[in-house]
Every structure is written in C-alpha cells, then in structure tokens.
Amino acid sequence: MMSPTRVTARADIPEAKLSTYELTEKKEGQAFEVPRWVAEVLEESNLVDLSDEAVEADLFRALQREKLQGSTQLSHIDRDLYLRLRRYLMMLKRRDPRGPHYEKVRVSVQDLITMRLVKIITLAGYTAQPEPTSLLSPEELLLYREIRALVSEWRKLVLGEDRR
Numbered sequence: 620m621m622s623p624t625r626v627t628a629r630a631d632i633p634e635a636k637l638s639t640y641e642l643t644e645k646k647e648g649q650a651f652e653v654p655r656w657v658a659e660v661l662e663e664s665n666l667v668d669l670s671d672e673a674v675e676a677d678l679f680r681a682l683q684r685e686k687l688q689g690s691t692q693l694s695h696i697d698r699d700l701y702l703r704l705r706r707y708l709m710m711l712k713r714r715d716p717r718g719p720h721y722e723k724v725r726v727s728v729q730d731l732i733t734m735r736l737v738k739i740i741t742l743a744g745y746t747a748q749p750e751p752t753s754l755l756s757p758e759e760l761l762l763y764r765e766i767r768a769l770v771s772e773w774r775k776l777v778l779g780e781d782r783r
Contacts, residue, residue, distance in 0.1 A: 622699070624658040625650060626667035655706070662710065674707040678727055685734045691741050693754040701758055704728050735759065743767040746774075 632645040640657050653661070661667040677700060684694035697703075708728065711721040739759055742748055743766035755763060774780075 622655055623652040624655045624669065625652050625673075626658050626661060626669055627651075628667055629665060632661070632666050659706070659710075669710060674703050675724065678704060678724070678731065682727060682731050682734075685731060685738075688738075691738055693735065693738050693742070693751055695754050696735070696756050696759070698756055701756055736762075739763050740766055744770050 627650045628645045628647050630647050632642065634644045635642045640654065642653070642657065645651060658667065658669055662669050677697060681694070681696055681700060688694050708721070708725060711718070711724060715721055739755070739762060742751060743763050750760075750763070752760060
C-alpha cells in the first residue's frame, strides 16, 4: 500500500492533507506518483486515473515465466503480487464489472493461480524437499506449509505410523 503508483489528474486537485500524506496542488492532465493508498483514495473520488499497466505487465511476465518452467519448478514471484492483483481486479470491477478487459485480467490471474497451485501441491507432497521459501509469496508459503502438514499426517495414517 505504500509502494509508489503513477496517476494522472482528471481535474485540478487543490493541495490537501490526507491522514499522514501531504498532496501538493496538481493540474488537470498532470501525471505524478503517490503511495498506492493515496492513489486509491483519489481514484475513488474521481480525481485521478490510476496507471496500473505495471500490474498487468507483472501478471503476464509471471504467467510467461511459470509456463516456461517445468511441471514441478516454480519461478520467483513478487512478494506483493497477489495483493496488487487483487486490488487491481477490484478497481477494474468497479469501473466495468462486465467489461472484457476485467474478464481478460481475471482469467489470467486464475491461470496463474492454477499453475502455481498445482506446482505447490506437488512440491508439498515430496518428503525430502526443502521449503521453496524464496520462490513463494507469503500467501503461497502459508498454503504450502498447510498442505505439507496435511500430506505428512495422511502418510503417517496410511503407513500405520499415527498414534491414534
């Protein structure tokens, strides 16, 4: 939420103080960077247009890298990619919930999630595999650990090693 985001003023914006952020006066059409949370406040007030091509570029780059890796090889993913994608999808949905652009991005996010999920589940099933912590987002790491624990318990049950 603190990462810089590029916006373009839809109209003249007077100087303002937003909580802990001071916004200097901006002219209509002026492009500038503000923290993501400020950009969202201004966008909801119809004062700016968010320029989130970077989010889409990151999404399609992540999709491409994931497709190039083997079926059990994860590529590196930005720690905040899912957060940024979720917020971007929310913004697109607010603008046009039935729009083709929203649907295209949503389907691409689903594809990325599915590809990574299959690989995470596969890796969690290996017994001597070290945690791929540097390749996973925090959300994926949590999921990986939960799946790995479930698989471990299931193995013990099948092998008669549980103590029930």
